[in-house]
Amino acid sequence: MSDRLLLxxxxxxxxxxxxxxxxxxxxxxxxxxxxxxxxxxxLRDFFGGRNKSSQDALRDARIACLDELRREAETLGANAVIAVDLDYSEISGGGKSMLFLVATGTAVKVARA
Incomplete structure (x- = not known):
């Protein structure tokens, strides 16, 4: 098993x-x-096509949130997190838009079978 906590x-x-x-x-x-x-x-929504900046923001959010999930599990002594779930939401109002992401899972200790 690698040194990195598994998800x-x-x-x-x-x-x-x-x-x-x-x-x-x-x-x-x-x-x-x-x-x-x-x-x-x-503009991209109006004209169609993929929006690279939004895709990049989603990817960055996912990476940051999964890294935080690993840190939380490591504090418990886990070497893996199973049943990981990602929930994305957008919060907007007052001319501002926020991307909200929650990652959950079960911290476990695993060994080679």
């Missing part, structure tokens, strides 16, 4: 067995979408 959306890890369930862990991340990204996203 999976599955309830198990192939080739490993869960030796201990520790606790539910979660990470919450909120990112502001600047006004230029919002403006260009609106």
């Amino acid at each position: 999976t959306t599955s309830s198990h890890l192939e080739g490993y067995r869960v030796t201990e369930h520790l606790d539910i862990v979660s990470a919450e991340c909120v990112f502001g979408m600047n006004v230029f990204k919002d403006m260009f996203a609106g």
Whole structure:
């Protein structure tokens, strides 16, 4: 097993067995979408096509939130998180837009099967 804590959306890890369930862990991340990204996203929506700045923001949010989830699990002594779920939301109002992401899962200890 690598030194990096393993994450999976599955309830198990192939080739490993869960030796201990520790606790539910979660990470919450909120990112502001600047006004230029919002403006260009609106133009892209109008004309069609992919919006690279929005895709980049989503990817960055996912990476940051999963890193935070790993840190939370490591504080419990886990070496894996199973049943990871990602929930995205947008919060907007007052001319501002925020991307909200929550990652949850079960922190566990695993060993090679």
